[in-house]
Amino acid sequence: MKQDGRTVRIVDVARVAGVSPGTVSKALNDSGSLRPATRERVRAVAEQLGFVSDAGARALSMRRTFIVGLLSTDDVGRFSLPVMLGAENALTVGEISTLLATARRDSVREQHHLRSLIARRVDGIIVTGKATDARQPLRVPVPVVYALTPSAGPDDMSVVPDDAAGMRLIVDHLRTLGHRRVAHVGGRADRHASRVRLESLRAALAAAGMELVGPPLFGEWSEPWGRQAADLVLRETAPGALPVTAVVCASDQLARAVGDRLRERGVRVPHDIAVTGYDNWDVMWEASRPQLTTVDMELETIGRRAAERLLAAITAGPDDAPPGGVELVPPRLVVRGSTIAGD
Amino acid sequence: MKQDGRTVRIVDVARVAGVSPGTVSKALNDSGSLRPATRERVRAVAEQLGFVSDAGARALSMRRTFIVGLLSTDDVGRFSLPVMLGAENALTVGEISTLLATARRDSVREQHHLRSLIARRVDGIIVTGKATDARQPLRVPVPVVYALTPSAGPDDMSVVPDDAAGMRLIVDHLRTLGHRRVAHVGGRADRHASRVRLESLRAALAAAGMELVGPPLFGEWSEPWGRQAADLVLRETAPGALPVTAVVCASDQLARAVGDRLRERGVRVPHDIAVTGYDNWDVMWEASRPQLTTVDMELETIGRRAAERLLAAITAGPDDAPPGGVELVPPRLVVRGSTIAGD
DNA sequence: GAAATTCGGGAAAACGGTTTCCGCCGACCA
């Protein structure tokens, strides 16, 4: 790692090793045909001199930067962060660097970042967002994969959580426990995730011969709304109405709030009413009393898969591009005390 | 932005504009001496052809990449994320790209990333972590700024939150409200933040002529511990002991849990006991009943300052380096219902 | 009107690698 003066270049290594620069390059990259002895000698010298190949210069001649852009459309938060980390991790393994670009839901910023990424000649771009609502596709001359937030173009490469499967996991779990009548507490009605989760819940319930009680409740993705919704559920289950035995919530935050409120109202969870969450958000399931049964969307896996598909597209080249389309990542059920007593 | 075939290079622009490549470069960079007419003409052609200068090639000849590395030592989370975003934002404004590198508290990964950043010839590095405990300094040939997690080397450039000031804000606020006797609920005892906040609290209380009641309570940074701690505080304030009128918590998570528990025990917040948090974490202060009075550490500002200091160090060069040392970023008091009724 | 300045723009050398092509040398074979 040079300490002072200038960085050690390939010619420095060449001079010390008594070979030509080209030979050094071949030795370090396992290319060309070199005698093992030479290869070793050069490598030793490079090592000893602390030579680190200039990635920029290499990129220039290889016409490949080994950099991909990670573009976050809206706010980076609880959902997009794991996706980004999963992607970064997978890219690092592939010896690829990650350029961070956050647009903060400002299209001017997004354009600016995009231009910057293009100028850097990134090999590809991964686009993320916090929601699962589709977004307009990017028009850029490099491969793009959309993670978490899919592209509106059906032939683009997208990787998203399989919310339908998640709801089926929940319903199957509840059915096994003997529940037949459930209520649903959702978040913002205008969100794609809300619609999908409700529809999936309906389908899964129908398939299991179970019943959705009361109207679907939509409000905010917040605890105050969750508590309020719990009251509404209890009103629905008031004397005269048939009681629900489980409340399926669209997020851990809601579930935690519903649980809190039920507890305050003297309802025992899970004995009287079971509660399920969604997201497997540690802060929420850990604080909940009892802890939450929930679904983990495997966000890191989503990021990893996005990276893998991008890499495939990059190495394949624009000619024989790998298949596009939406890839659904299967979620995982995590069972805790809010559905099964004894936790 | 080219659609097909090859990217448009500077020679393409030159040919179409009927000038030499060097002239194009000068026109686009406002360098050299060119007739305004020529400059405009070249620019128009570049624009029309959708020319985007190759940042890598430019870096090669300018010996400056305009890239900085953003190295996250441990987990990227609630604390380091805003810092990173603040830094990224400031860097973007300065036309600098951000290379993401997350070590996940694995020193092998950190070394790997470091080597990669050096290979990319980054102009500088910003190091972050989730805690305020000092870390070993990096040994690299480029300027480094430590954000949130300071360097153990006192002459290195570090930017951290001013927790002492934060506690003073809290205490002043409580004093104004007439409180005289307070309890403290902390998180993990082995954390730097815990020690600093307790010491600052003590100092501020002493200066205000107020009293810390009971032993400082340390446990985990979790709601279960917060609830447990609330019980301990109530025991301390049991008949016979002089009552505390406020509980100062080391985090919003703890404060929220303390508030929940007090509420369950029939204690009215803030009438009987006021509660304060720390972090201004929306998820927590919003869910709390009443909402939390807390301190915002201005994490984005910390990131921004780190970026600004790094940029200064980069442009100054290694010769006349700007002053190192720890910079404290002043926090901000946010008053809500947990200390003042009527919310 | 000739000499001395500007001024505008071109030629070419970096920047630090990779890669293609080619020549040399030793070995093998007849």
Next chain:
DNA sequence: TGGTCGGCGGAAACCGTTTTCCCGAATTTC
């Protein structure tokens, strides 16, 4: 012993910019 072949390594072109001269022309100055 001479010719051929294969393996090893060097020379040089190239990747796409920037930047330093440097030259020719247009202007000024005496």
